[in-house]
Amino acid sequence: MKPGALEFRGSTSTPKNGVNRGVSVLDFVLRLVGIIATLASAITMATTYETLPFATRFIRFRAEYNDLPSLTFFVAANSVVCAYLFLSLALSILHIVRSGARGSRIILVLFDTVMLGLLTGGASAAAAIVYLAHKGNSRANWLAICRQFNSFCERVSGSLIGSFVGISVFVLLIILSAVALPRRSSHH
């Protein structure tokens, strides 16, 4: 961002455009972080499986993410959010170039909020199941399968981190949008 470009914008429009452009650049960077985090989560979860070195005649002891519906939902939610973030980069770039855009910012806040809900839902459902896999539940007689599938559980637990980074990114994005929008009205 050259000072000259900033002054040019300032002469045709409001003087707060510099702040708004900074927010737009931060918005773009946050979306990149979110893409990497959710993509890493989805890939780590989807590629993790473990086959135990023993088997009975009928059962091969193998664990992978689509044995558990919540983990499948986790992969789907992270993939959808990652794709959305990638598409939203286009609008984010538009906001850096044209910091006066208003309607497209509202659309982004709308979808960001829905995607925050989707990602939080996926991450929480997976976390609940992973917790159960680690600890088990004696009252419901659900055994801690992590005692058998140890490395599977470790990788699955790790893959949750990316999702929670993604959630933080969305919270920041929504707050940034909320802060950036009214600031434009503070000088009339």
Added chain:
Amino acid sequence: MKPGALEFRGSTSTPKNGVNRGVSVLDFVLRLVGIIATLASAITMATTYETLPFATRFIRFRAEYNDLPSLTFFVAANSVVCAYLFLSLALSILHIVRSGARGSRIILVLFDTVMLGLLTGGASAAAAIVYLAHKGNSRANWLAICRQFNSFCERVSGSLIGSFVGISVFVLLIILSAVALPRRSSHH
């Protein structure tokens, strides 16, 4: 909202204040809906228990929400969100009276976003566990406990509804705030 009061505001401030006041009233009503929904969820979940009509010498077969950590988190999340919504009514009333308030609206968006995350997390974790209780999981050898605790499962499943109503309320609140804020800047 009398027309006289609306004209008085219009003469001292911007003419869009009528729209903004309508949004503030809608904000207030949505918060009331959210309070009722999350309170109903928390109470239904917390007061549900079932004791089976038989027992061994060591185990009394009784199910209640704090047997499962995810359901405990569900009750906690709903209670916290309900308390927050109750407190936020004060700011919401302030926004109906003084539709020019800007800083307090940003604070509300910030907390609304965090509370959306908390409520979605609680509801999704509980939904994942309730799904497991209904269906079980043959790969992990987790049995469907709903076959025994039938009425417990039904009431617990029902209590999720309030939480998802609460989530919708928060999505609407955040979008409303985002729409209401930039509209004030459209006439300078």
